[in-house]
Amino acid sequence: MKRPRKVVTSTNVQPETITSITTSTTDPYTAAREALDRDGFVVLSASLFPSFDLDALRSAASRITTAARDGSWPYIRTLPKQFPPWPQDPSHGIWGVQHLLHPSNPDHLVFARSYFDAELLRYVGALIGCEQEDLTMELYNMLVRPDKPFELRWHRDDIPSTATSDEERQRLDKPACHAQWNLALYDDSSLVLVPGSHRRARTPAERAADPYQAHVPAQISVRLKAGEVAFYNNNIFHRGVYDCTKERMTLHGSIGTKKAGMQRARNVLQHGVGEWAGQWDLDGEEGEWVERAKGMRKRLVELGGESGQVGFFAEDE
Incomplete structure (x- = not known):
């Protein structure tokens, strides 16, 4: 497994304009879809999600992050590993907290209200072009300040670095079957990407770049204010650069569609969500989101039952 000998500071180029959808945007759902298709990402204003309770989310996020760092919450992303499976030993530091919706999390309902938020789901449906009744629960994790x-x-x-240009194009030509987003609870500029790279194979410069190269042509940092949501294509050429001196709690979610079938199974189920989703009991819970959650969870459980053992995308990295 190759890792960098040292961490270098990224010198990111900022774009002149980043498409940001606000309450004043005409037809924000269509505008968001057009931006995502064109650029591979789109930033949505916090004002579009009035039901998000940022204070409650921050408090819940702080509690589970503390539990993750002290070893009492086992579902973690541990340094220096990038992809699952992650060791459950936090002694070398963590950079993420997994399974916010797990029923053993005392605050799982706090996170569920944001994940199954009606307005968020309207954007998800618009971005992947599916009806609400086809949406499938996938992942809700959190990216946090690393310990180093x-x-x-x-x-x-979902495309290995060893893929040829033809293999990249074949995968990128397939229609999107899920939406992925970051909801920043604190200002966050950790996501670095190359706009438009989700529509093409890597350039010669991108192929030749060091895996941890501080700058590649046309890269930008996606700068989010607290409460803003960035949707992005998971096959855009991107990386993360995390500042261990700055607080970070960014909810990292994905939602799919039942039409995707096995195309999404590995990327979702490799995180272990299928091990507990069927036992997540919402009977007796109140709120307009509950019935949506039950239907979406049911479709995830069905996907797990059909998939069997799915393996890992990059087990050794």
Whole structure:
């Protein structure tokens, strides 16, 4: 497993404009879809999600992060590993907290209200072009301040770095079957990406780049204010650069569609969500989100039952 000998500071180029959808945007759902298709990412204003309770989310996030750091919450992303499976030993530091919706999390309902938020789901449906009744529960995790300087290598989530240009194009030509987003609870500029790279194979410069190269042509940092949501194509050419001196609690979610079938099974189930989703009991819970959650969870359980053993995308990295 190759890792960098040292962490270098990224010198990111900022774009002149980043498409940001606000309450004043005409037809924000269509505008968001157009931006995602064109650029591979889109930033949505916090004002679009009035039901998000940022204070409650921050408090819940702080409690589970503390539990993750002291070893009492076992579902963690541990340094220096980038992809699952992660060791459950936090002694070398963590950079993420897994399974926010797990029923053993005392605050799972706090996170569930944001994950199954009606307005968020409207955007998800618009971005992947599916009806609400087809949406499938996938993942809800959190990216946190690492305990030491840490960076992710340049990658696409579902295309290995060994893929040829033809193999990349074949995968990128397939329609999107899920939406992935970051909801920043504190200002966050950790996501670095190359706009438009989700629509093409890597350039010669990108192929030749060191996996942890501080700058590649046309890269930007996606700068989020607290409460903003960034949706992005998971196969855009991207990486993460994490500042261990700055607080970070960014909810990292994905939702799919039942039409995707086995195409999404490995990327979702490799995180272990299928091990507990069927036991997540919402009977007796109140709120307009509950019935949506039951249906989406049911579709995830069905996907797990059909998939069997799915393996890992990059087990040794």
